[in-house]
Amino acid sequence: MVGLSYYDSWYNRGLELHRAIGMVLLGLAFLFGCWKLLSPSPMLQSELSPWEKLGAKTAHIILLLAMFAIPVTGYVISTSAGQGFSTFGLFEFPALLTTSENTRDLATAAHYYLAYGLIVVVAVHAGAALKHQFVDKHGTLMRMH
Numbered sequence: 001m002v003g004l005s006y007y008d009s010w011y012n013r014g015l016e017l018h019r020a021i022g023m024v025l026l027g028l029a030f031l032f033g034c035w036k037l038l039s040p041s042p043m044l045q046s047e048l049s050p051w052e053k054l055g056a057k058t059a060h061i062i063l064l065l066a067m068f069a070i071p072v073t074g075y076v077i078s079t080s081a082g083q084g085f086s087t088f089g090l091f092e093f094p095a096l097l098t099t100s101e102n103t104r105d106l107a108t109a110a111h112y113y114l115a116y117g118l119i120v121v122v123a124v125h126a127g128a129a130l131k132h133q134f135v136d137k138h139g140t141l142m143r144m145h
Contacts (some may be wrong), residue, residue: 019078020087026071033064045138052128059125066118073111080104 004011041060044053078085079095080103086092099107132140 016086019074019085019093022071022074023087023093026068026075029067029071032067036064042143045132045140045143047136047138048132055128056125059121059128062121063118063125066114066121070111070114070118073107073114076107077104077111080107 004014044056048056075093076097076099079093079097080099080101082095082098084092084094129140129144132138
């Protein structure tokens with residue numbers, strides 16, 4: 001999407017779809033946050049070293065924060081001109097604030113770097129889970145819920 005020009009036919013349709021999916025993901029993140037309050041994760045496995053426990057906790061915090069920060073920065077970008085946007089044509093997300101160009105630029109940079117950083121964190125975290133499941137034989141994947 002970043003490489004599309006304004007006159008590309010997919011530019012506006014892709015952007016509308018991107019915004020809509022982002023808002024759905026923000027809603028799902030909210031539901032997930034509520035679920036985690038009601039059903040906390042099990043304790044980390046005792047077989048893990050202190051640095052592995054720290055890495056797991058850090059990754060979980062980053063993943064949780066990113067689930068909110070990425071859609072929120074996208075919302076700030078999308079509504080920075082003071083106009084709301086439609087989600088799947090079903091309802092309109094209003095612009096709650098009008099932001100300056102500097103704030104929009106900051107939100108754009110944060111959105112970009114958070115999204116690509118999230119890919120790295122997900123890959124490392126998934127790799128660690130697979131290592132603990134198949135190399136260390138800790139049964140990590142069976143404990144996930």
